[in-house]
Structure formats: structure tokens, C-alpha cells
Amino acid sequence: MTKRPWVIPSLLILAGILTVLSIAIGRVTLTWGVWSAQDAVSRAILVELRLPRAILGVLVGASLGLAGAAMQGYLRNALAEPGTLGISAMSALGAVLSIFFNIAGLHPWILPICGVIGGMSGMMVLFVLSGRTASVLTLVLSGMILSALAIAGISLALSLSPSPWAAGEIVRWMLGGLTDRGFDELSNAAPLILIGCVAVLGCRRSLDALTLGETGARSLGIDLNRTQWQLALGIGLIVGGSTAVTGMIGFVGLIVPHLMRPLVGSRPGALLIPSAIAGAALVLAGDIVVRLLPGGSELELAVVMSLVGAPFFFVLLHSMRRKLT
């Protein structure tokens, strides 16, 4: 039960402000006048670069925040997240393989769909490896195995890549970011991500019931097999769709639910929407930081998220050490 009705409106205002800043800030600062200006360069920056970038930031951040909250709820584990558990890496592997086998160019949908297949396969392997009642240790180890396998597959594809173009494209998956993505990429990823979000949000009741464990949830009439498939599909679509366009952006789904729990409580269903909004805000903020950092070229967003996320992950793991021993 949300005891603080101001949380969601406040998060929406924050995400709104960050969206405006994301559109305005960069090497060229845009002002309100750009909407009505006839200046071709400013309009091109707005329409071709900033708008798709900001919308993609909102979409990817919100969906990754949602996916993280849902995974934590389903696995009943505060360390679960698509990035740390290898789902993003599996999606990237799917996308990379489509480039490697030269099928990505056949149709714009092929690459995102391969990313989705990779993500869904990752979810299924994770469920098999760790089970639904996995301990923190089993889960983290399962994620490590999955990540290691996916990264090894990507590295292999990189080593054996048939052309420099393919190698360059593959490197892009390793360093996720929102730079230079346009409406074409956005229109490929958005439907997949949105369907994924609907599938995940549809599991809200099941995630709440899982607070009482597997037995408790089943006694409340929840079909856990259906929940598992629906979540695998939903998270696969979200992570696959977003990875296909932005590469691997980790830690959003790990950080955001933890920040939201003190505000909205620990009920998994109640965490989903706030985590989505906060995820959008976090990615937008990270992407703004990327643009504000001094230097000739922009740092990729994934690097910034990892620099923030990895210490956060360590602190969490440290605070849970008693459960691990």
C-alpha cells in the first residue's frame, strides 16, 4: 500500500524536468525558441538528435527500471537485475550474432528480434540454473555464469568477425549509450519494449503474491508457470529491444528498486511503476552527465552507469553478507 501519494507525481515532475534538460543540454544548448525557430541547424539538432535521444532515454530507462523491479520481485532477491544476471549480455549476444552472420542487414527488425531471443533465452537459462527459490549466492553465481558465457560468445564473434564494419558494430554493443540514435532505431525498439512492459505489468498480482513464497502464491490461485513465461517474454522483449538500440546499459534495474523501497514500501507490485519512472529519470540524468563531462568525445552512458552501479552493487552485496554465509 502506497502510504506516500506524492511519490509518483514527484517522480513524474523529476523525469519531466530531466527530459527537458536532456533536450536542451549538449554541445549546442537549445532554448525554448527552437520549437518555433526557422534555423535549420537547431531544428535538425532537435528533431534528428535530441528528441529521439531523450525519448529513447525515457523508454530504455523506464523499461529497465521496471524489468529490475519485476525480476527482484519474482526471484525474491534484491540483487536480481537484467544487467548483473547476464540477461543484457545474452541480448547483446543475440544482436551480435545477427551482425556476425550478416542477417541484421536483411530487415531492420532482425537485429532487435535476435536481441529479444537472446534475452528470453537468458531468462529461461537463469530460471533453470537458479530455480525460483534461489539463494543470493546461487543467483549471483548463475548470473556470473550466464554473463561469462555471453561475453565469451561476443568476444568470439569479435575475434572471428568477417569485416571491420561488423567488428565496429559489435564493439558498439559492448559500450551501450544513447548517442546518435535516431527515430529509425527508436521505432524499431519501441514496440518491442512497450509490449514487454505490458507483459511485465500484467504480472503485478503474481509478484505481490510471491511475497508469501511459492507455496503462498500458489495457494492464492497464482499460476506460477504462466507468470514465469510471461516474465521471461516481457523482460526478454524489454532487454532485447533496448539492448538492440542502446547496447548494454547495466545497473538501472538494480539501483532504482532499492531507491524506491523506502518511499513506496517493499510490495513488489507497488514498486513497478515508481521504478519505471525513476529508471527513466536515472538514465536521463546519466545521459546528461555524459554530455557535460569535459573532454573531446562523449563517454558512453553504460560506462557512467557502471561507474555508479558497480559500487552500489558492492554495497548491497556487503549489506547482505550475512545471508550469503
Add this chain to the structure above:
Amino acid sequence: MTRSASTFTIRGLRFLRGSRAVLDSIDLQLQSGSVTAVLGPNGAGKSTLLSCVASLLTPAQGDIELDGVSLRTIPATQRARRIAFLAQTPEIAWDVDVETLVSLGRIPFHGVTSDAEDRAAIARAMERTQVTQWATRTVTTLSGGERARVLLARVLAGESDWILVDEPFTGLDPSHQFEAAELLRSVAEQGGGVVLTIHDLTLAARIADRVVILNQGRIVADGAPRAALTPEVLRDVYDIEAQWLSDPNGTTPPTIAIHGRKRVG
């Protein structure tokens, strides 16, 4: 609130764990409006029986019917609206507040009842278990006994026809045991069916209208407490020498005194 009469019919139930029969040849008819206590030594199959009745386990043979309809054919959500189940050591994965935990009992009714009805049912369950004052406390701040009461409130919030509880008195002090027992009795008096597993013979004799004793997966005694919990049955099932003590003045409820382990020879 008074409910219409309901019946569980269990026929030829057999449950296997590997090749071992945990339950075998179980035939039972359970009536609502009464408290049935399932007793037996550790490993007798009590929890397995309760889990089969709650449809959490699928038996190898036999069938369980609720009011003439096989449980297998009743959709899970509808079944959950009619049967509430509380496990022996229930998991609470997240540090939610008490009111949230109790509200989980309304999940099977999601979209069927109005929010106001749900809130009223949650409030009633919390009042009956006297946990209203802890509504905003998180579950990790509760003692074992307090947590047991909150979990009982969660089960009551469903206001289902049947309540199946696996050892509900574990961790409760005598006062709260008595209170929880009274609560379960009141559910039965209002027409609900209560089936519970229990180890305390005297408490079972006091709370239950009917006692079913299991041993090695089979029913060895079934009837009113006095008829089922005989010294002979207790000797065979538990290897103990025990007898009923009755107060000649009739002012205190009957008690089962355990003298010790069964005498050999």
C-alpha cells in the same frame, strides 16, 4: 457472517514421494461448520494431506471433491477464493508492513470485489486477530507470536469457506494459542470449515469437533476427540502411555495426561 454448508470428499487418496507412499487409502468427508484436527507423529503425512486438499500437491491416485466438484476442474483463482491455506513455516520475502501482508489474502478476489469491500475484509481480519495496532509496522519488527497472528489475519482476510492451517500454534505462548484457537473455533461457528494439523493433544481435544489421526500415511482413528484419542490409539501411534483426566466437578476442560513412553513387555 454465516456461510452455506460445504463438504470436502476425499476418496482413495494416495500420494507418493519417490516410491514411498506418504499417504495411502485416505477416505474422508469433511464438513464445514466444524474444526477438524489432523494429528499424527512426525512424518505421518499430515502436512501432505493438507497440501493435497489445498491443491498444492497432486496425488498419485484418488480424487478430492469440493461440494461434488473435483478440485482438479475448479480454476485456481476460484479455488483460492474458497480455500485459504497457511503453511507451517510461511515465507515472507519482503519486509512489508502488516496491513500490506494481510491485504495479500485478498489477491484471489482481485477485480471481483470492490476496493471498499477488500478494505473492509482486511480491517475485519485485522480486528479479529487484534493486529490493527501494528498496521504500519514492518514484519521484521514483529516477534514470532505477533507474526503468527498477522499471518492468521492474512488467511482470514480472504473470508473463504475453508481454512486449512498447518500447525498454527507453533511459536505462540499459551495465551495466544488459546486466542488463536478461539478464533479458529469462531470461524467454524460462523459456518466456515477449519482443518488444522496440530501436535498438542490436549489443545486438539479442546478445539476440535473431530480428530483424524494419521500414522505412516494411513488413517488410524477418526471421530470425536474422546472417541479417537484413546489410550490404545495413542500407545500405537505415538508410543506413549496417556490417559484422559476429567475434573470431577466438571469445571475445567478435559486434559490428556502423558505418563511417559510406552512400557515394553
